[in-house]
Amino acid sequence: MxxxxxxxxxxxxxxxxxxxxxxxxxxxxxxxxxxxxxxxxxxxxxxxxxxxxxxxxxxxxxxxxxxxxxxxxxxxxxxxxxxxxxxxxxxxxxxxxxxxxxxxxxxxxxxxxxxxxxxxxxxxxxAPDFSAVRENGVRVVTLDRGYDLGAAERAPWLLLGAKTLSYAVNMAALREAHRRGADDAIFLSSDGFVLEAPTASLILRFGDRFVTPAPNGGILHGTTQLSMYEHLAAQGFETAYDRIPAADLPRADAAWLVSSVRLAAAITAIDGVSLPVDPSLTADLNRYLLSPRD
Amino acid sequence: MxxxxxxxxxxxxxxxxxxxxxxxxxxxxxxxxxxxxxxxxxxxxxxxxxxxxxxxxxxxxxxxxxxxxxxxxxxxxxxxxxxxxxxxxxxxxxxxxxxxxxxxxxxxxxxxxxxxxxxxxxxxxxAPDFSAVRENGVRVVTLDRGYDLGAAERAPWLLLGAKTLSYAVNMAALREAHRRGADDAIFLSSDGFVLEAPTASLILRFGDRFVTPAPNGGILHGTTQLSMYEHLAAQGFETAYDRIPAADLPRADAAWLVSSVRLAAAITAIDGVSLPVDPSLTADLNRYLLSPRD
Missing domain, CATH: 3.30.470.10 (Aminotransferase class 4, branched-chain amino acid transferase, N-terminal domain)
Known part of the structure; x- marks a missing residue:
């Protein structure tokens, strides 16, 4: 070690x-x-x-x-x-x-x-050993982040696009997820749009189109998400940034939380409802994310 | 020293x-x-x-x-x-x-x-020397806190009633206030109600009635505000907790930001509009707040 x-x-x-x-x-x-x-x-x-x-x-x-x-x-x-x-x-x-x-x-x-x-x-x-979570995925719950989608632009002092050390809410959201029997959380805006996880970005798949919430809504622009989009685009997939209503979540063909250290974790259930998973694509994504990237 | x-x-x-x-x-x-x-x-x-x-x-x-x-x-x-x-x-x-x-x-x-x-x-x-600000007061601006008044109850993981170390937004709000030529800020809920200052409670006076935002809206219950209410009640004033629309701010007969170390600072202007001040009452309040209290 x-x-x-x-x-x-x-x-x-x-x-x-x-x-x-x-x-x-x-x-x-x-x-x-x-x-x-x-x-x-x-x-x-x-x-x-x-x-x-x-x-x-x-x-x-x-x-x-x-x-x-x-x-x-x-x-x-x-x-x-x-x-x-x-x-x-x-x-x-x-x-x-x-x-x-x-x-x-x-x-x-x-x-x-x-x-x-x-x-x-x-x-x-x-790093912690994340091999099991990369293989088995995570169950998530959705949690209200309290801000509407316009808050970031209207009130820059809320620092919504900055990765600040003030992460008490992010940590509390993870505890709430565990309390509900889940592994992680997806934050929703108070007006019902999908944002991000407390320490990860969210990528959804609909057919051959991959979509992630547009970072202008005051969320962090994920470095791992960016890197994964390059990889997906190189394989001919369509990648997009969009405003995603929470109601679209259960319609996804697959979804991942992606972050710099845990890498890609497939979402197996949202609020207790199972989501399809694609183990071979998830394994491919993690192989790519573990390869040297600059 | x-x-x-x-x-x-x-x-x-x-x-x-x-x-x-x-x-x-x-x-x-x-x-x-x-x-x-x-x-x-x-x-x-x-x-x-x-x-x-x-x-x-x-x-x-x-x-x-x-x-x-x-x-x-x-x-x-x-x-x-x-x-x-x-x-x-x-x-x-x-x-x-x-x-x-x-x-x-x-x-x-x-x-x-x-x-x-x-x-x-x-x-x-x-402590810093706050004698000047206790005498001269503070100019404040109102800033959107991004949360509606129902957020605290709906989403306890936002930790709105806890005094956490995650104060980056509070500090950013003070910088924004200084940028606008003011000394301090008053947070408003996204649905237009008065909350608190980044590091102080707000007390408004309307006639002989003193009112402060009800702490069930997810704000901190100020220890200095509580102490000051005891003092005011002992003098025969009415004290109350209420839901205060932002539109009521300029109608106040006087207003203070109160906190444990700076104590009572009269608000002299809100968003550039002057507010009446009562120097003798402010001096009395600070004399009381400087006396030994348990």
């Missing part, structure tokens, strides 16, 4: 994008005290993050993750991260991780209260 | 409410590394908190704050905090704080990822 460790990035480059800041990080043990109690990440969930899958030492889709980190930072009025600095930390962490599957997380916090700069770090750890 | 320090509570009492756990905490410097990167407070904003005002070494309204901490923990499926353990940490911190105004924060985090218990700590620091 590979170890758990972190790189504290110090100094964090503040918008100057200096190339000589690229290797300024210090390795610490993941269990060691590394953050002060004044950290706004911990006091306010005030920061942004990314989770990157690593397969046999290869960090997947690094550039899309870095671009989304920068996008989230912009939505949260955080200084623009120096992507070269982060990229080098990711490469160094991935090189230290052994064979098998791992996860690298990037965290950009607003910093210590009244402090001058953000705090930033990268964590590296073995 | 009093120092900044924290007590790490270890072991955190898990539901046994053992009385011999009451003084098991370790003092650390607030700037020193104390938390690991695996902390779910920092990775997910997954935990609950309280901010307690301290005046000349007296922690204000400790029991209501502890009761709200327990309430938030319950809504977040966290183990019930041992209130005696927390109370002793608060008393010890308050005793170490010198004269003047300070702030004690209580943080109960879900703990380290895959860890066995929550993490808990108490921070103590001098």
């Amino acid at each position: 590979t170890g758990r460790f972190a790189f504290m990035i110090d100094p964090v480059d503040i918008e100057e994008q200096r190339s000589d800041y690229a290797d300024t990080f210090t390795q610490v043990d993941a269990a060691a005290p590394a953050l002060s109690v004044g950290e706004l990440s911990t006091q306010r969930g005030d920061g942004v993050f990314e989770s990157i899958g690593v397969v046999d030492g290869h960090a997947q889709e690094v550039v899309p993750h870095l671009e989304r980190l920068a996008h989230s930072a912009r939505l949260c009025d955080l200084p623009a991260p120096n992507l070269a600095q982060w990229h080098q930390a990711i490469d160094e962490a991935a090189a230290q991780l052994g064979s098998g599957e791992s996860v690298i997380k990037l965290i950009l916090s607003r910093g210590v209260e009244h402090g001058p700069t953000p705090t930033a770090w990268v964590t590296a750890a073995p | 009093t120092g900044r320090f924290a007590f790490m509570i270890d072991p955190v009492d898990i539901e046994e409410q053992r009385s011999d756990y009451a003084d098991t905490f370790t003092q650390v410097d607030a700037a020193a590394p104390a938390l690991s990167v695996g902390e779910l407070s920092t990775q997910r904003g997954d935990g609950v908190f309280e901010s307690i005002g301290v005046v000349d070494g007296h922690a204000q309204e400790v029991v209501p704050h502890l009761e709200r901490l327990a309430h938030s923990a319950r809504l977040c499926d966290l183990p019930a905090p041992n209130l005696a353990q927390w109370h002793q940490a608060i008393d010890e911190a308050a005793a170490q704080l010198g004269s003047g105004e300070s702030v004690i924060k209580l943080i109960l985090s879900r703990g380290v990822e895959h860890g066995p218990t929550p993490t808990a700590w108490v921070t103590a620091a001098p």
Whole structure:
């Protein structure tokens, strides 16, 4: 098993994008005290993050993750991260991780209260074993996210397109799903449209057409979803972004939750009603998602 | 100036409410590394908190704050905090704080990822000097919170009545207010009712009647608001909880944002339109809020 460790990035480059800041990080043990109690990440969930899958030492889709980190930072009025600095930390962490599957997380916090700069770090750890869920799929329940589809555009301070550290609701939704005997959840807008899962994107199949909720509704644009769409398009399937009424969910010919570390999990039931599954396509998707991707 | 320090509570009492756990905490410097990167407070904003005002070494309204901490923990499926353990940490911190105004924060985090218990700590620091804002008041803007008034009851996983660490939206709302030239914000429900400020409760005055939004709409029940209502009732004023349409805001005879550390700040303008202020009543309210309260 590979170890758990972190790189504290110090100094964090503040918008100057200096190339000589690229290797300024210090390795610490993941269990060691590394953050002060004044950290706004911990006091306010005030920061942004990314989770990157690593397969046999290869960090997947690094550039899309870095671009989304920068996008989230912009939505949260955080200084623009120096992507070269982060990229080098990711490469160094991935090189230290052994064979098998791992996860690298990037965290950009607003910093210590009244402090001058953000705090930033990268964590590296073995991934949980998701082989069973990739094979057996997940039962999901639908849960109201409380926002209508227009909220993101109307109220950008709701940060709906940013991957912030304020994930308490996402975690509560997973607990509610477990309470209902399911494995995961699909969030619906208060006006009845399909959004995303608490920590994954949703892809539905209708015939030879694959569709995912349009990210302009205030959901995250999934890096794994993007990558899977490339793969599906290369195989001649039609891929689309759309506004999907919740009533369409049980009509799907197949559906998956896709995310960077668990990868593609077929949805076997929605709110207790079975959904068709396609084990061979799911296996193919996961083979692709486990292959080196940049 | 009093120092900044924290007590790490270890072991955190898990539901046994053992009385011999009451003084098991370790003092650390607030700037020193104390938390690991695996902390779910920092990775997910997954935990609950309280901010307690301290005046000349007296922690204000400790029991209501502890009761709200327990309430938030319950809504977040966290183990019930041992209130005696927390109370002793608060008393010890308050005793170490010198004269003047300070702030004690209580943080109960879900703990380290895959860890066995929550993490808990108490921070103590001098309060910012709020004398000017107590005298001059605040200009506010109204901002859509995205949720309708029924969301809290319909979707408890939105954690609307819990004081969670996931405050990124609250912080973004304050930045939006500053961007619009205001000092603070009032959240409105998506169906047009008045909620609360990002870090304060709202109290409106209409004649001799004081009214605040009913906390069953998914807002926090403000400890300072409760205390102020006792004071107002003792003076013969009528106090009420109600559903307040946003259209009623400019008709108020006076309005305040009230919170544990800043105390009562008169609202001088809403969305650029002036509101009447009552400097002598505001001064009286702050005198009361600065007096020792339990």
